[in-house]
Amino acid sequence: MNWQGFSIDMEPVPWARPRISRGKGFHNTAKTDAARRLIGIRLFQEWRGRGGPIKDAIHLRLVFYFRQPAKPTRPYPTRCDLDNLVKLVCDALTGLLYADDRQIQSIEASKFYASEGLCGRVEIQWRS
Secondary structure, three states: OOOEEEEEOOOOOOOOOOEEEOOOEEEOOHHHHHHHHHHHHHHHHHHOOOOOOEOOOEEEEEEEEEOOOOOOOOOOOOOOOHHHHHHHHHHHHEOOOEOOHHHEEEEEEEEEEOOOOOOOEEEEEEEO
16 A cells, blocks of 8 residues: 655644652643644544545555754754654554554654755655
């Protein structure tokens, strides 16, 4: 099957450990929840009318582009770990693109700076 996918114009957000607060128990950060919702909405727009979550094994390709800082100290983004970026996207896709993340057979992921003057974005591609 061919690769399918979409791109979201957003600064990549890493998965953050749930916080604990008195009386509320565990909860995600507002930034994490907002990013998960945005990915879910964009997937729904792209995937609408295609029969629900994929039931077969799935392969993901994820590319994260960060806005270039005014004076980068390194030629690559260092703000967050790649595995936490992947974790948030996989969590957001669960139940929408695929039924369970156990179906993921491979993940190819990378992070870069966006071309000068461009905002951040996340590219999500899959095939089953």
